[in-house]
Amino acid sequence: MSRIISIHSFRGGTGKSNISANLAALLAIEGRRVGVVDTDIQSPGLHVLFGLDEKQMKLTLNEYLRGECAIEEVAYTLGNGAKHAPGRGKLFDRDIWVIPSSINAGEISAILRHGYDVNRLNEGLQRVRKQLALDYLIIDTHPGLNDETLLSIAFSDVLIVVLRLDQQDFQGTAVAVDIARSLDVPELMLVVNQALSRYDFQQVQQQVTETYNAPVAAVLPLTEDLVELQSSDIFALRSPEHPWSIALRHIATRLLESA
Protein backbone atom coordinates (compact mmCIF):
# COMPACT_ATOMS: atom_id res chain seq x y z
CA MET A 1 0.00 0.00 0.00
CA SER A 2 1.37 3.39 -0.93
CA ARG A 3 2.24 5.92 1.74
CA ILE A 4 1.71 9.66 1.61
CA ILE A 5 4.42 11.77 3.21
CA SER A 6 3.89 15.51 3.67
CA ILE A 7 6.95 17.64 4.23
CA HIS A 8 6.14 20.88 5.95
CA SER A 9 7.66 23.80 7.79
CA PHE A 10 5.93 26.64 9.53
CA ARG A 11 8.33 29.19 8.09
CA GLY A 12 9.93 29.51 4.67
CA GLY A 13 13.62 28.95 3.93
CA THR A 14 14.04 25.85 6.07
CA GLY A 15 15.19 23.68 3.15
CA LYS A 16 11.86 21.88 2.83
CA SER A 17 11.98 21.50 -0.97
CA ASN A 18 15.57 20.30 -0.90
CA ILE A 19 14.68 17.70 1.71
CA SER A 20 11.57 16.64 -0.28
CA ALA A 21 13.54 16.18 -3.51
CA ASN A 22 16.47 14.42 -1.88
CA LEU A 23 14.25 12.10 0.15
CA ALA A 24 12.26 11.21 -2.97
CA ALA A 25 15.51 10.50 -4.81
CA LEU A 26 16.86 8.29 -2.01
CA LEU A 27 13.65 6.24 -1.93
CA ALA A 28 13.71 5.88 -5.74
CA ILE A 29 17.35 4.74 -5.65
CA GLU A 30 16.21 2.00 -3.26
CA GLY A 31 13.92 0.73 -6.03
CA ARG A 32 10.67 2.27 -4.82
CA ARG A 33 8.13 3.95 -7.08
CA VAL A 34 8.02 7.56 -5.95
CA GLY A 35 5.98 10.63 -6.86
CA VAL A 36 6.91 14.06 -5.58
CA VAL A 37 4.50 16.95 -5.93
CA ASP A 38 4.97 20.67 -5.44
CA THR A 39 1.82 22.01 -3.78
CA ASP A 40 3.57 25.28 -2.99
CA ILE A 41 1.59 26.92 -5.78
CA GLN A 42 2.38 30.46 -4.67
CA SER A 43 6.14 30.00 -4.60
CA PRO A 44 7.12 26.78 -6.42
CA GLY A 45 10.72 25.58 -6.56
CA LEU A 46 10.85 21.78 -6.50
CA HIS A 47 11.20 21.55 -10.31
CA VAL A 48 14.58 23.31 -10.16
CA LEU A 49 16.10 20.47 -8.15
CA PHE A 50 15.02 18.02 -10.84
CA GLY A 51 16.28 20.19 -13.70
CA LEU A 52 12.84 20.93 -15.18
CA ASP A 53 12.43 24.32 -16.82
CA GLU A 54 9.46 26.25 -18.18
CA LYS A 55 9.90 24.80 -21.70
CA GLN A 56 9.80 21.20 -20.46
CA MET A 57 6.88 21.83 -18.10
CA LYS A 58 4.27 22.51 -20.76
CA LEU A 59 1.56 21.47 -18.32
CA THR A 60 1.71 21.76 -14.55
CA LEU A 61 -0.42 21.27 -11.46
CA ASN A 62 -1.94 24.70 -12.19
CA GLU A 63 -3.41 23.55 -15.53
CA TYR A 64 -4.67 20.38 -13.87
CA LEU A 65 -6.41 22.41 -11.14
CA ARG A 66 -8.07 24.54 -13.80
CA GLY A 67 -9.44 21.39 -15.43
CA GLU A 68 -7.35 21.72 -18.58
CA CYS A 69 -5.59 18.35 -18.42
CA ALA A 70 -5.39 15.05 -16.55
CA ILE A 71 -3.11 14.67 -13.54
CA GLU A 72 -1.09 11.99 -15.37
CA GLU A 73 -0.12 14.60 -17.96
CA VAL A 74 1.68 16.70 -15.37
CA ALA A 75 3.72 13.85 -13.86
CA TYR A 76 7.18 14.11 -15.44
CA THR A 77 9.87 11.44 -15.52
CA LEU A 78 13.43 12.68 -15.64
CA GLY A 79 14.52 10.92 -18.83
CA ASN A 80 17.88 11.22 -20.58
CA GLY A 81 18.14 14.95 -19.88
CA ALA A 82 18.91 14.10 -16.27
CA LYS A 83 22.17 12.37 -17.26
CA HIS A 84 24.05 15.68 -17.39
CA ALA A 85 23.87 16.17 -13.63
CA PRO A 86 26.03 13.79 -11.54
CA GLY A 87 23.36 13.37 -8.86
CA ARG A 88 20.15 13.47 -10.88
CA GLY A 89 21.77 11.27 -13.55
CA LYS A 90 21.47 8.32 -11.19
CA LEU A 91 17.68 8.67 -11.40
CA PHE A 92 17.17 8.56 -15.15
CA ASP A 93 16.17 4.87 -15.16
CA ARG A 94 14.40 4.95 -11.80
CA ASP A 95 10.67 5.11 -11.12
CA ILE A 96 10.33 8.69 -10.00
CA TRP A 97 7.78 11.26 -11.16
CA VAL A 98 7.81 14.97 -10.48
CA ILE A 99 4.58 16.97 -10.44
CA PRO A 100 5.59 20.63 -10.63
CA SER A 101 3.64 23.81 -10.08
CA SER A 102 3.86 26.53 -12.68
CA ILE A 103 6.55 29.20 -12.60
CA ASN A 104 4.63 31.27 -15.12
CA ALA A 105 3.62 34.56 -13.46
CA GLY A 106 0.26 34.56 -15.23
CA GLU A 107 -0.54 31.03 -14.03
CA ILE A 108 0.39 31.82 -10.43
CA SER A 109 -1.66 35.00 -10.40
CA ALA A 110 -4.66 33.17 -11.97
CA ILE A 111 -4.70 30.66 -9.10
CA LEU A 112 -4.29 33.39 -6.48
CA ARG A 113 -7.01 35.48 -8.08
CA HIS A 114 -9.65 32.85 -8.71
CA GLY A 115 -8.83 30.12 -6.18
CA TYR A 116 -9.45 26.50 -7.15
CA ASP A 117 -11.44 23.39 -6.39
CA VAL A 118 -9.74 21.62 -3.49
CA ASN A 119 -11.72 18.44 -4.29
CA ARG A 120 -9.89 18.34 -7.61
CA LEU A 121 -6.52 18.63 -5.87
CA ASN A 122 -7.36 15.68 -3.62
CA GLU A 123 -8.73 13.62 -6.52
CA GLY A 124 -5.58 14.27 -8.55
CA LEU A 125 -3.19 13.29 -5.80
CA GLN A 126 -5.09 10.13 -4.95
CA ARG A 127 -5.44 9.23 -8.64
CA VAL A 128 -1.76 9.66 -9.45
CA ARG A 129 -0.89 7.53 -6.41
CA LYS A 130 -2.99 4.68 -7.78
CA GLN A 131 -2.41 5.09 -11.52
CA LEU A 132 1.37 5.14 -11.16
CA ALA A 133 1.25 2.43 -8.47
CA LEU A 134 3.40 4.59 -6.22
CA ASP A 135 5.03 3.25 -3.09
CA TYR A 136 5.47 6.82 -1.84
CA LEU A 137 3.85 10.13 -2.68
CA ILE A 138 5.88 12.98 -1.22
CA ILE A 139 4.11 16.32 -0.91
CA ASP A 140 6.21 19.47 -0.69
CA THR A 141 3.80 21.89 0.99
CA HIS A 142 3.52 25.65 1.18
CA PRO A 143 5.06 26.93 4.44
CA GLY A 144 2.75 28.09 7.19
CA LEU A 145 -0.81 26.91 7.60
CA ASN A 146 -3.37 27.21 4.84
CA ASP A 147 -6.20 25.02 3.58
CA GLU A 148 -4.32 22.96 1.01
CA THR A 149 -1.42 22.38 3.37
CA LEU A 150 -3.76 21.22 6.13
CA LEU A 151 -5.60 19.00 3.66
CA SER A 152 -2.40 17.25 2.62
CA ILE A 153 -1.47 16.84 6.28
CA ALA A 154 -4.93 15.43 7.00
CA PHE A 155 -4.64 12.54 4.54
CA SER A 156 -0.95 11.81 5.06
CA ASP A 157 0.51 8.72 6.69
CA VAL A 158 3.60 10.59 7.76
CA LEU A 159 4.20 14.28 8.44
CA ILE A 160 7.78 15.53 8.50
CA VAL A 161 8.10 19.00 10.01
CA VAL A 162 11.35 20.76 9.15
CA LEU A 163 12.70 23.41 11.50
CA ARG A 164 15.86 25.38 12.12
CA LEU A 165 17.33 26.18 15.52
CA ASP A 166 15.70 29.59 15.59
CA GLN A 167 13.23 31.06 18.06
CA GLN A 168 10.75 31.93 15.30
CA ASP A 169 10.89 28.37 13.99
CA PHE A 170 10.46 26.97 17.51
CA GLN A 171 7.17 28.78 18.08
CA GLY A 172 5.80 28.07 14.62
CA THR A 173 6.74 24.40 14.82
CA ALA A 174 4.78 24.08 18.06
CA VAL A 175 1.69 25.27 16.18
CA ALA A 176 2.30 22.87 13.27
CA VAL A 177 2.78 19.94 15.66
CA ASP A 178 -0.43 20.80 17.53
CA ILE A 179 -2.41 20.95 14.28
CA ALA A 180 -0.92 17.65 13.08
CA ARG A 181 -1.98 15.99 16.31
CA SER A 182 -5.50 17.39 16.04
CA LEU A 183 -5.70 15.95 12.49
CA ASP A 184 -4.67 12.46 13.73
CA VAL A 185 -1.61 12.08 11.48
CA PRO A 186 -0.45 8.51 12.20
CA GLU A 187 3.26 9.28 12.21
CA LEU A 188 4.90 12.61 12.98
CA MET A 189 8.61 13.28 12.83
CA LEU A 190 10.75 16.38 13.09
CA VAL A 191 13.87 17.20 11.11
CA VAL A 192 16.25 19.89 12.31
CA ASN A 193 18.00 21.46 9.33
CA GLN A 194 20.90 23.90 9.02
CA ALA A 195 22.31 23.08 12.46
CA LEU A 196 25.70 24.70 13.14
CA SER A 197 28.55 22.19 13.14
CA ARG A 198 29.77 23.32 16.56
CA TYR A 199 26.54 22.07 18.18
CA ASP A 200 26.31 18.70 19.84
CA PHE A 201 23.80 17.03 17.47
CA GLN A 202 22.81 14.34 19.96
CA GLN A 203 22.00 17.00 22.52
CA VAL A 204 20.02 18.98 19.92
CA GLN A 205 18.06 15.85 19.03
CA GLN A 206 17.25 15.15 22.67
CA GLN A 207 16.20 18.73 23.44
CA VAL A 208 13.97 19.07 20.38
CA THR A 209 12.39 15.67 21.07
CA GLU A 210 11.58 16.72 24.64
CA THR A 211 10.30 20.16 23.59
CA TYR A 212 7.71 18.78 21.15
CA ASN A 213 7.27 15.29 22.54
CA ALA A 214 7.85 14.04 19.01
CA PRO A 215 10.72 12.04 17.50
CA VAL A 216 13.52 13.84 15.68
CA ALA A 217 14.36 11.79 12.61
CA ALA A 218 17.60 13.65 11.88
CA VAL A 219 19.66 16.71 12.61
CA LEU A 220 21.08 17.97 9.31
CA PRO A 221 24.16 20.17 9.38
CA LEU A 222 24.37 23.61 7.82
CA THR A 223 26.69 23.06 4.87
CA GLU A 224 28.26 25.43 2.39
CA ASP A 225 28.53 22.54 -0.08
CA LEU A 226 24.76 22.33 -0.33
CA VAL A 227 24.37 26.10 -0.59
CA GLU A 228 27.04 26.21 -3.30
CA LEU A 229 25.07 23.72 -5.39
CA GLN A 230 22.27 26.31 -5.65
CA SER A 231 19.56 23.64 -6.05
CA SER A 232 21.09 22.62 -9.38
CA ASP A 233 21.25 18.92 -8.50
CA ILE A 234 20.21 16.28 -5.98
CA PHE A 235 22.88 16.67 -3.33
CA ALA A 236 22.36 13.32 -1.55
CA LEU A 237 23.06 11.48 -4.82
CA ARG A 238 25.86 13.78 -5.93
CA SER A 239 27.71 13.64 -2.59
CA PRO A 240 26.44 10.48 -0.92
CA GLU A 241 29.19 10.38 1.73
CA HIS A 242 28.61 13.94 2.90
CA PRO A 243 27.28 14.14 6.53
CA TRP A 244 24.09 15.90 5.28
CA SER A 245 23.42 13.04 2.84
CA ILE A 246 24.17 10.36 5.42
CA ALA A 247 21.76 11.98 7.90
CA LEU A 248 19.06 12.20 5.24
CA ARG A 249 19.59 8.54 4.37
CA HIS A 250 18.72 7.72 8.00
CA ILE A 251 15.28 9.30 7.40
CA ALA A 252 14.83 7.33 4.17
CA THR A 253 15.79 4.11 5.97
CA ARG A 254 13.34 4.90 8.74
CA LEU A 255 10.56 5.42 6.20
CA LEU A 256 11.42 2.19 4.42
CA GLU A 257 11.46 0.25 7.67
CA SER A 258 8.18 1.66 8.96
CA ALA A 259 6.30 0.93 5.69
Place this chain on the structure above:
Amino acid sequence: MSGLFEELHRKLESDTGKRGISAWDLAQLPAGQRRVIRLILREVQMAYPELCRATAALPAEQRLEQGELDEVLTRLQEKAWLIRLGQEELTTYRVNLRRKSGSRLASSIWERLGRQIDARKPATRQQE
Protein backbone atom coordinates in the same frame (compact mmCIF):
# COMPACT_ATOMS: atom_id res chain seq x y z
CA MET B 1 -19.46 46.27 -15.45
CA SER B 2 -16.89 43.51 -15.26
CA GLY B 3 -15.99 44.78 -11.77
CA LEU B 4 -19.59 44.35 -10.60
CA PHE B 5 -19.73 40.89 -12.20
CA GLU B 6 -16.51 39.88 -10.47
CA GLU B 7 -17.80 41.16 -7.13
CA LEU B 8 -21.04 39.15 -7.45
CA HIS B 9 -19.14 36.10 -8.68
CA ARG B 10 -16.80 36.32 -5.69
CA LYS B 11 -19.72 36.61 -3.27
CA LEU B 12 -21.47 33.66 -4.88
CA GLU B 13 -18.28 31.65 -4.81
CA SER B 14 -17.70 32.54 -1.18
CA ASP B 15 -21.29 31.62 -0.18
CA THR B 16 -21.14 28.35 -2.15
CA GLY B 17 -17.77 27.55 -0.64
CA LYS B 18 -19.23 27.66 2.85
CA ARG B 19 -21.07 24.45 2.07
CA GLY B 20 -17.88 22.39 1.95
CA ILE B 21 -15.62 21.29 4.77
CA SER B 22 -12.31 23.05 5.30
CA ALA B 23 -9.25 21.48 6.86
CA TRP B 24 -9.84 23.75 9.86
CA ASP B 25 -13.34 22.25 10.27
CA LEU B 26 -11.79 18.82 10.00
CA ALA B 27 -9.44 19.51 12.91
CA GLN B 28 -12.45 20.46 15.09
CA LEU B 29 -14.55 17.36 14.31
CA PRO B 30 -15.26 14.59 16.82
CA ALA B 31 -12.71 11.79 16.34
CA GLY B 32 -15.15 9.34 14.70
CA GLN B 33 -16.29 11.85 12.09
CA ARG B 34 -12.70 12.88 11.33
CA ARG B 35 -11.71 9.23 10.92
CA VAL B 36 -14.45 8.62 8.34
CA ILE B 37 -13.58 11.78 6.39
CA ARG B 38 -9.93 10.76 6.33
CA LEU B 39 -10.75 7.28 5.04
CA ILE B 40 -12.92 8.65 2.23
CA LEU B 41 -10.43 11.39 1.29
CA ARG B 42 -7.77 8.80 0.57
CA GLU B 43 -10.08 6.79 -1.68
CA VAL B 44 -11.85 9.88 -3.15
CA GLN B 45 -15.16 8.01 -2.84
CA MET B 46 -16.26 4.89 -0.97
CA ALA B 47 -19.27 2.60 -1.19
CA TYR B 48 -21.13 1.91 2.04
CA PRO B 49 -19.96 -1.74 2.31
CA GLU B 50 -16.35 -0.58 1.78
CA LEU B 51 -16.76 1.96 4.56
CA CYS B 52 -18.16 -0.71 6.89
CA ARG B 53 -15.16 -2.95 6.17
CA ALA B 54 -12.65 -0.10 6.51
CA THR B 55 -14.01 1.17 9.83
CA ALA B 56 -14.26 -2.37 11.21
CA ALA B 57 -10.60 -2.95 10.27
CA LEU B 58 -9.34 0.06 12.25
CA PRO B 59 -7.34 -0.54 15.46
CA ALA B 60 -9.64 -1.53 18.36
CA GLU B 61 -9.64 1.90 20.02
CA GLN B 62 -10.60 3.63 16.73
CA ARG B 63 -13.10 1.06 15.46
CA LEU B 64 -16.67 2.10 14.64
CA GLU B 65 -19.62 -0.22 14.99
CA GLN B 66 -22.15 -0.08 12.14
CA GLY B 67 -24.56 2.01 14.21
CA GLU B 68 -21.82 4.50 15.04
CA LEU B 69 -20.80 4.68 11.39
CA ASP B 70 -24.40 5.34 10.32
CA GLU B 71 -24.65 8.12 12.90
CA VAL B 72 -21.40 9.68 11.67
CA LEU B 73 -22.56 9.53 8.03
CA THR B 74 -25.87 11.19 8.94
CA ARG B 75 -24.17 14.01 10.87
CA LEU B 76 -21.70 14.72 8.08
CA GLN B 77 -24.42 14.74 5.42
CA GLU B 78 -26.50 17.18 7.49
CA LYS B 79 -23.64 19.66 7.29
CA ALA B 80 -23.18 18.94 3.55
CA TRP B 81 -19.61 17.89 4.30
CA LEU B 82 -20.30 14.47 2.84
CA ILE B 83 -22.15 13.89 -0.42
CA ARG B 84 -24.21 10.73 -0.85
CA LEU B 85 -24.52 9.31 -4.37
CA GLY B 86 -26.73 6.40 -5.48
CA GLN B 87 -29.13 4.23 -3.51
CA GLU B 88 -28.97 1.20 -1.19
CA GLU B 89 -26.06 -1.17 -1.98
CA LEU B 90 -24.82 1.21 -4.65
CA THR B 91 -24.62 4.14 -2.24
CA THR B 92 -21.25 5.87 -2.31
CA TYR B 93 -19.93 8.80 -0.29
CA ARG B 94 -17.62 11.64 -1.29
CA VAL B 95 -16.15 14.40 0.85
CA ASN B 96 -17.27 17.90 -0.12
CA LEU B 97 -14.15 20.01 0.39
CA ARG B 98 -14.55 23.75 0.53
CA ARG B 99 -13.28 25.55 -2.54
CA LYS B 100 -10.09 27.56 -2.09
CA SER B 101 -11.44 31.07 -2.40
CA GLY B 102 -9.89 33.63 -4.69
CA SER B 103 -8.16 36.81 -3.70
CA ARG B 104 -10.17 39.64 -2.14
CA LEU B 105 -7.99 42.27 -3.77
CA ALA B 106 -9.86 44.70 -6.01
CA SER B 107 -10.25 43.33 -9.54
CA SER B 108 -8.58 46.44 -10.96
CA ILE B 109 -5.33 45.42 -9.27
CA TRP B 110 -5.41 41.97 -10.84
CA GLU B 111 -6.34 43.40 -14.22
CA ARG B 112 -3.39 45.77 -14.08
CA LEU B 113 -1.07 42.93 -13.04
CA GLY B 114 -2.43 40.78 -15.89
CA ARG B 115 -1.78 43.56 -18.41
CA GLN B 116 1.78 43.95 -17.16
CA ILE B 117 2.42 40.20 -17.37
CA ASP B 118 0.99 40.11 -20.92
CA ALA B 119 3.10 43.09 -21.93
CA ARG B 120 6.25 41.31 -20.81
CA LYS B 121 5.56 38.15 -22.85
CA PRO B 122 6.85 39.32 -26.29
CA ALA B 123 10.01 40.70 -24.70
CA THR B 124 10.66 37.35 -23.03
CA ARG B 125 10.19 35.51 -26.32
CA GLN B 126 12.64 37.83 -28.09
CA GLN B 127 15.24 37.15 -25.42
CA GLU B 128 14.83 33.40 -25.95
